[in-house]
Amino acid sequence: MEEEIYIRQPKGFEDGDWRVLVWRMLCTIYGLKQSTMEWYEEVCAIMQELGFAQCAVDYTVFIYDRVYDRDACIICIISFHIDNDLGTSNSCPFLSWVKGRINKHFGIKDLGPVCKFLGIQFERDREARQLWMHQGEYISYLLLRTGMGSNNLGSKENLGG
Numbered sequence: 001m002e003e004e005i006y007i008r009q010p011k012g013f014e015d016g017d018w019r020v021l022v023w024r025m026l027c028t029i030y031g032l033k034q035s036t037m038e039w040y041e042e043v044c045a046i047m048q049e050l051g052f053a054q055c056a057v058d059y060t061v062f063i064y065d066r067v068y069d070r071d072a073c074i075i076c077i078i079s080f081h082i083d084n085d086l087g088t089s090n091s092c093p094f095l096s097w098v099k100g101r102i103n104k105h106f107g108i109k110d111l112g113p114v115c116k117f118l119g120i121q122f123e124r125d126r127e128a129r130q131l132w133m134h135q136g137e138y139i140s141y142l143l144l145r146t147g148m149g150s151n152n153l154g155s156k157e158n159l160g161g
Helices: 033-049 092-106 136-145
Strands: 006-008 022-024 061-069 072-081 084-089 120-125 130-134
Touching (some): 033 092, 084 092
Antiparallel strands (some): 006 022, 061 072, 072 084, 120 130
16 A cells, blocks of 8 residues: 555454554555555556556456457456456457466456346357346336335336226
């Protein structure tokens, strides 16, 4: 961290001395205002080191797009949102390599193919090479919260009949 930050000793870790002692923080922790920026700068440095470019529209999206010869091109897109990351690539070996490198820095857990990310559900038909994204659960939550839950959803009054 760039700033010097001190915190009180957490309960259960007191020295036992009559004085109130504080600890100097050497790195950021979750909830600290500086943590987000420190984490973001570290992510940017790692992704740049791996050859990724930052998306001009969304700075939390990183893109790797390289042509190796006329017939070989690797495209990889990785999105970071706090402690949720999502990556895709046209090369499984390359994506595995990238995940391994990121894991060395952050200790990630691979949850397999995406089913839900930031409230968006993903469904896929691999044979047809189709992917659907929707927010059905979130819509149901909003309907229940506003009193328009499943009991009223299918009534003729709400369907215009």
